[in-house]
Amino acid sequence: MNRIDPLSPPVTVCVLCYGNYPTLAQRCLGSLACHTPLAGVRLRLGLNSVCAETEKVLEQLLPHFDVELLVHSETNLYKNGMMRRLFYDKPIQTPWTIWFDDDSFVFRADWLHLLQIESRLRPEIDMWGRKCFIRGDDWVRDFISTAAWFRGLEPEPDNQPGKFRVNFAVGSFWALRTCWIYELNWPDRRLVHIAEDYMLGEALRQAGARIAHAQSGVKVNQAKRRTPPEMPRILHA
Numbered sequence: 001m002n003r004i005d006p007l008s009p010p011v012t013v014c015v016l017c018y019g020n021y022p023t024l025a026q027r028c029l030g031s032l033a034c035h036t037p038l039a040g041v042r043l044r045l046g047l048n049s050v051c052a053e054t055e056k057v058l059e060q061l062l063p064h065f066d067v068e069l070l071v072h073s074e075t076n077l078y079k080n081g082m083m084r085r086l087f088y089d090k091p092i093q094t095p096w097t098i099w100f101d102d103d104s105f106v107f108r109a110d111w112l113h114l115l116q117i118e119s120r121l122r123p124e125i126d127m128w129g130r131k132c133f134i135r136g137d138d139w140v141r142d143f144i145s146t147a148a149w150f151r152g153l154e155p156e157p158d159n160q161p162g163k164f165r166v167n168f169a170v171g172s173f174w175a176l177r178t179c180w181i182y183e184l185n186w187p188d189r190r191l192v193h194i195a196e197d198y199m200l201g202e203a204l205r206q207a208g209a210r211i212a213h214a215q216s217g218v219k220v221n222q223a224k225r226r227t228p229p230e231m232p233r234i235l236h237a
Contacts (some may be wrong), residue, residue, distance in 0.1 A: 032100075038065060173218050
């Protein structure tokens with residue numbers, strides 16, 4: 001596993017669009033088209049049950065990109081189902097993969113350059129993004145301890161009794177060494193739509209990978225949450 005190469009072109013950028021939200025698709029992909037050196041970007045686009053208006057937006061924007069893979073599902077595969085399609089329908093060939101949900105977007109022309117500088121300064125880092133943490137409960141503990149990627153590390157301590165910390169990069173935007181996607185067989189097949197970001201953070205910690213904060217030039221989670229209230233966290237226990 002090569003963990004030395006810093007983030008540099010070419011890179012694979014995956015974008016997930018969903019539902020009847022053409023303005024989000026326009027903002028996300030339009031900002032990438034305006035503020036990214038597209039010659040070094042290979043785009044993978046996942047469309048989960050998008051509306052006709054979103055398809056019209058894409059007709060205008062996609063000619064600007066080198067589209068490596070387009071997955072269009074009339075039914076909603078949810079985030080993790082579509083993520084697996086984007087990662088496994090065709091193996092990713094670039095050393096780094098960048099992920100955007102459609103509610104994130106870029107606003108500076110140097111966003112990718114800044115990310116590359118961070119990576120060169122700290123080549124030991126495996127994942128970049130908006131770093132934060134959750135306090136894990138019994139459900140999180142059980143999910144981690146029964147995962148195929150669990151390697152026996154004890155949870156990180158927290159100052160609240162009965163809790164522990166899980167550090168992660170927020171799932172709406174991140175950059176990750178592609179090798180970890182396939183090393184971990186990510187995403188975990190038990191996940192449906194939520195919890196994938198902090199579970200990825202813990203999976204990387206278990207494997208000895210490192211996460212650091214970087215989001216210069218990127219706005220994340222810039223829309224109301226659209227997860228159906230009845231959405232289960234996992235497919236099975």
